[in-house]
Structure formats: C-alpha cells, structure tokens
Amino acid sequence: MSLPELTETTSSNRVELPGSRGEHFLQCALETQDRATRFYSDQVLDHLNPAMAEFVARMEMAFISTADADGECDSTLRAGPAGFIQVIDPRTVVYPEYRGNGVMASLGNIMENPHVGMLMVDFTEDLIGLHVNGRARIAPREEFAEFAGEDRRIERWVVVSVQEAYIHCRKHIPRMVPVDRVRHWGTDDTKRKGGDFFGVKADKTSNAKD
Template structure:
C-alpha cells in the first residue's frame, strides 16, 4: 500500500478491470481504519490464536501460527500492538523475514463466540523482552506455565479491517494439555509428515543431511473441535 492511499496498486487495477470499484470504495470507507478502535481492541484482548504473514526482502512468503491465553497479543495503544516470541525450533522464519522486510499481516479469528475476523496490517520490529518490559509498564507478565518471552514483535498499525463470517466454522474449546520448552521430537509431533525419509528435490548437501522435524508452535495452542452448523457450541 502506498502512503496516503488505501489499497495497493494491484487492488486498484483489478477493481477497474472487474468493475468492482464501487463495492471496494464502500468497503474502504465503511470498514477500513488506520488504527484500532475500542471494539477492535476489546476483540484482540480475548483472542487465543493469531495467524502471522511475513515475507523476506525478495517477497518469498511465510505464514505462521501464534497462540496463547487471552491477552497474549497485547495492545499498547490504538496504533501499536505486540505479541511474544518464545523459545521455538530455532529457525526463526517469521523473525528472519521481519529483519529483512518489516511488513506483516495479522488475522485474528473468533471461531467460538462471534464468528468474525480482524485483519491488522502494519510495520513490525523486534524488541528484546527486557527492553520492551522496561518501556511498557503493563506488558503481560503472567504467561502459560511460567514461560517468559525471549523477545516481542511490536507492530505499528497501518490497516485494521473486518474479515466477514461467511466461511468461518464454529468451534468449541476442548481441554488439552501441552508440554512446552522441550526438544523432544516425539513430544513436538515427531516426523509426522515423514519428511526425514522423503527425498529432496534440491541437491544442497547441507539440507540433505539435516533431519527434518515437525516445527514446534512457539506459544500455547488451545485445542478446538468443530461444532456442526446450527449448534451454538457455547
């Protein structure tokens, strides 16, 4: 998105080609903000799951899951939010992309109560936990199983807008115990997709010789079950 213009040049071109300018203009004017309003802030404060999209300097994309107890994604003010990064599999794909390219896209989805989603797009930076904690007095200190973040991703909000409920399934939380802070392959899911034994197309020895293990989700991921349409699930 260019500064001062809502929507990308590509969006505008396709809207013109497919004749959707009027619908798009209404969405931009009615639904898209450049900050978080009180209802968005309240919504973020009760979510347990966020999907984070990043890309490196060349535009190669990655999408990752972050999760935790309600409030794990902390709203600092109407234009700034932060989420924690814990010890994970050591790859740091999302953080590596942010180091090269600060643009991030976040979507939070309420699968349980309101069946609605919120997009938050912005510019991110990486801040070590002690540094951010010294700057933000109310930064959450109560984390699952006593885990402390190693660092935070701080996002300056540029766009915030609704994701409609049309295709969001209703789910119901179910109790699920997680063990965190382990390098035990089995506890992390083992080689669930049989990647270790699958021949690679590349010929780079450094990848061919390294065992592939299932990635460890970096924060608490609650369990959910899908509730059939027509039932409340509450």
Template sequence: MGRVTPDQLTPTGTADAALLALELSDPPSPARRVTTPLQHHELVPPLDPFGEDRPVPLPGSAGEHLLQRAFGTDKRARRFYDEQVLDHLNAEMKEFIGRMEMAFVATSDTRGECDASLRAGPPGFIQVLDDRHLCYPEYRGNGVLASLGNISENPHIGILLVDFVTDLIGLHVNGRARIVEDADMRAIHPALPAEFDRGRTPERWVVVQVEEAYVHCRKHIPRMVPVHRQRSWGTDDSRRKGGDYFGAKGTPRPWHREPATS
C-alpha cells in the same frame, strides 16, 4: 455446566445488517479482458484510482486497485475502504484482540517469498499497547526463526485473528513490525505479563505499528467448540510435539549433505 454443542452456541453478532448487505451486494460483473498492463515494479505508494484530488491515497496495493478497475469491483471496494478500513485500532477491535487465543501471521523477505505461521496463547497473549501499536511474544521454538528472519529484512506484516467460537468474525491487522528483546520491552512497558503458559517466558517481542485494521466477514468461518487438552509445554520430545508427523525425516532433499568422512 453441561456439555455445549455447536448448535447451542449463538453468535453475539458484530457484523450488522449493513455489513452483510455490503458483502452480498453488486453481483460480479461479466468477465472483462484486462487491457492495462499488470506489471508494477516500482516501490511507490499506490495511487487512488477513484479520484486525483483525494489528499490521502486509499488503503491497499496498486495491484488490487488496478484489478478492481479491470474487474469492475471498484465501487464495492471504495465503499469497503470508506466504511470498514481504519488506520488504527478502535475500542471494539482492542476488546476483540484481548480475548483471542491465536493469530495467523504472514511475513515475507525482501524477495517477496512468503511465510505464514501460527501464534497462540491464552486470551491477552497479544497485547494492545495503544491505538496504533500491538505486540506479541516470541518463545523458544525450533530455532528456524522464519517469521523473525523475514521481519529483519522486510518489516511488513499481516495478522489475521478469527473468533471461531462465539461471534464467528475475523479481524485483519496489517502494519510494520520490529523485533524487541524481552528486557528492552519491559523497560518500556513494565506491566507486560511475565509468563503466559506454564512458566514460559518470552525471549523477545514483535511490536507492530498498525497501518490497516478491518473486518473479515463471517460467511465462511466455521464454528468450533473448545475442548480440554493436556499440553506438554516446553518439551523437546519429538512424538509429543508431532515433529515428524508428515514423515519428512530421512527424505532426500537438495540442501542436505552427509558429513564428510575422513
């Protein structure tokens, strides 16, 4: 098979004309002065700003609902909630997740301090367990455990999966996460793959209960072409890992203290 260039790749198309029309509809309204206070400190479910008689609150935060009303985007937002946001994974979403090779994962601690990280593997490294649950493996890394540490304090998680190669489309999955040891996970789901890449075995899994799943439109997603790459799986060699790529080693920092000398 000859080399494939970007202009030879044609999206198969999952964003139909109606969705594209939604993205381009209703040009932004003139800027308005926000008269409603933006402070919101109570941890309560968001109220539906579009009507008091809806039995279930709309997706999203109270803050986004407030700004939708302040900036005049509430009708477009309501349409998106009603047409594109699900509280589970449908068949198309499951198929999409099953062929993804990377995901961007966002977490935060109880103070709201955030961390964004990358998870990657061969297609299927993110496993869909059922309509409302998925999981991904955690391997031996640098030992910091930033994402898992946040999840241990605050279960809320946001995952973004993007197809940069064919369909040029993304999928958001938001929900609540918990950490499960590998042996415990396999006792419940024995069909999980034991090894994904070059003998790497997961140490534990992150299981996500899906609360929101919705499309990320293709307008600004760049097209990429996969190329072969030789990887050094499991290495601790700093040069191969790119561990000090930004030259941070040896730079003074406030939390670093030289060991005391006797």
C-alpha cells in the same frame, strides 16, 4: 476472461485509498470499484477502535504473514493465553516470540522487510475476524518485561505499528468448539508428540540409508 498486465501506466488511476496497486487495478478491470470503495469507507481504519482493541485482547491465536526483501512469503501461527497479544495504544500491538525451533523465519523476514499482516479469528463465539496490517520491529524481552511476567518461554517481542485494521466477514468462517488439549508429554511416539507428524525426518533418514 483474460486480464491486461499491470503497468505503471494502467495503475496510475490509484487514489488515496487503502490497498495495493494491484488490488486497485483489478477493481477497475473487474468493475468492483464501487463495492471496494464502500468497504474502504465503511470498514478500514488506520488504528484500532475500542471494539477492535477488545477483540484483540481476548484472542488466543493469530495468523502472521511476512515476506523477505525479495517478496518470498511465509505465514505462521502464534498462540497463547487470551491477552497474549497486547494492545499498547490504538496504533500499536505487541505479541511474544516464544522459544521454538530456532529457524527464525518470521523474524528473519521482518529484519529484511518490516511489513506484516495479522489475522485474528473468533471461531467459537462471534464468528468474525480482524485484519491488522502494519510495520513490525523486533524488541528484546526486557522492553515489555511487565507483560512477560514469570513466563520464561518469551524470548523477545514483535511490535507492530498499525497501518490498516479491518473486518474479515463471517460468511465462510467455520464454528469450532474448544476442547481440552491432550498433550502426550511422556510418550516416545514421535508422531504423537508432534515433532515429526508428517514423517519428513523419517523419510530423510530412510533415504540417506538407501
């Protein structure tokens, strides 16, 4: 089935509901409005309720999505000990930026376009996920020094003002079992250390010699 193009005219039926023009347009085109409206009504908040805040506080990782001013997207993983994402209040969460490869892809996008999407998933116990969408800003380490403690890896923070919070259902979430992580700190094997796991540097070095 081919779909009509999205235009200002065809998208003018948008009402005051969460979501984008595109999703509302497709709901009409594919006749899923009733299901979508029930989901918005039953599951979407503009803040974190207590159950959501508790969920965030025990997460050890989050998938972060950003885009630059031209809409070019990037997604990344942020991880840390349980509680590394701080819930300041029902409308504000903060997560740390640790020292990394220096590329600053996510932070660079946030500077151009503050919209950010966070997805946190419990793969081990409840098999459920939580989406948190909002507007982000970059804060210096000192602004939330009480959360950093003695962890000198934290260089700055990302502060997210919550605009949408909603469930990611468990239907297709795989169950995973946590195991102790083996870290090969003392090895000279580049692949085992993870620095060039996909062989990109090795390939570039080889091609440069050819």
